[in-house]
Amino acid sequence: MPDFWLNRSILVTGAGGFIASHLVEALVARGAQVRAFVRYNSRGDPGLLSLLPKETLEQVEIFPGDLRDLPAVQEAMRGIQLVFHLGALIAIPYSYAHPLEVVESNVIGTLNVLLSAREVGVERLVHTSTSEVYGTAQRVPIDEEHPLQGQSPYSASKIGADKLAESFYRSFDLPVVTLRPFNTYGPRQSSRAVIPTIITQALTQQVIHLGNLDARRDMTYVQDTVAAFIKVAQVSGVEGDTYNLGSGSEISIGDLAALIVELTGKSCDLAVDPNRLRPEKSEVQRLIADNSLARKHLGWEPQVRLRDGLAQTINWIEAHLDLYRPDQYQI
Numbered sequence: 001m002p003d004f005w006l007n008r009s010i011l012v013t014g015a016g017g018f019i020a021s022h023l024v025e026a027l028v029a030r031g032a033q034v035r036a037f038v039r040y041n042s043r044g045d046p047g048l049l050s051l052l053p054k055e056t057l058e059q060v061e062i063f064p065g066d067l068r069d070l071p072a073v074q075e076a077m078r079g080i081q082l083v084f085h086l087g088a089l090i091a092i093p094y095s096y097a098h099p100l101e102v103v104e105s106n107v108i109g110t111l112n113v114l115l116s117a118r119e120v121g122v123e124r125l126v127h128t129s130t131s132e133v134y135g136t137a138q139r140v141p142i143d144e145e146h147p148l149q150g151q152s153p154y155s156a157s158k159i160g161a162d163k164l165a166e167s168f169y170r171s172f173d174l175p176v177v178t179l180r181p182f183n184t185y186g187p188r189q190s191s192r193a194v195i196p197t198i199i200t201q202a203l204t205q206q207v208i209h210l211g212n213l214d215a216r217r218d219m220t221y222v223q224d225t226v227a228a229f230i231k232v233a234q235v236s237g238v239e240g241d242t243y244n245l246g247s248g249s250e251i252s253i254g255d256l257a258a259l260i261v262e263l264t265g266k267s268c269d270l271a272v273d274p275n276r277l278r279p280e281k282s283e284v285q286r287l288i289a290d291n292s293l294a295r296k297h298l299g300w301e302p303q304v305r306l307r308d309g310l311a312q313t314i315n316w317i318e319a320h321l322d323l324y325r326p327d328q329y330q331i
Contacts, residue, residue: 184219
């Protein structure tokens, strides 16, 4: 569909975030007209969109607001054909400290997006979930029928958001499809996430401080995750479906840190910081995706090997170390 994106009106919520900023860039490159909903601040800071090339950012309509404000979301939705809903508060440690804000943003914010999309009559709404909704794997690999378990206020809020999206499809025939990324990584990601945390410390310190070294995760490079968002908007007959986005392989945090240290060419020790450990019953010990549905229905599978993706991420972070604070634990 070479002309699918040309001049198509797109709303991306959470556009100042990590995955969304890459998605905005990809959409602009395809000729789409992108409206970027970013959380308002008095600095007029559009988040990670500020790191896009100037010629790309000039083609993006920045819409500041708050997903919890229904009139703001309704206004942002006017004239929109396709919605990518990525807006959320995603930091798990932050959700322990401020669960009310996380639930309001992720649940009420999603409800406002669904209400507004229904009012406008969008062609499709792509809702973003997270592998955290599964909790610790009860069976592996994890398919879309795996039980959901709220092991943190964040994961519980995303379960609520997912179920609201499902309910609007079933109740009102809203054309919603849900994508459930596992651990996405790549350039621009904040040190709230484990890979930038490891990389920034490896580049600047002798000791890398981490939480649970035994937890196992399924890592996907951001370019691959964005490719799934692009594909799902163009495939017919997927409304009401949920798709896991993961590599189908896993690595422990300890082994991941060792690999990153090797790729940086540094020599570092690993240390467990008790402040970075989740509460015992909240720890998600293992996540590994069954991505067979995405492969079958979307024609999607990851293309970037972990070593290659990490090398690209290391190069970008090394060139932008001024954006990070490696000596601080960021929640």
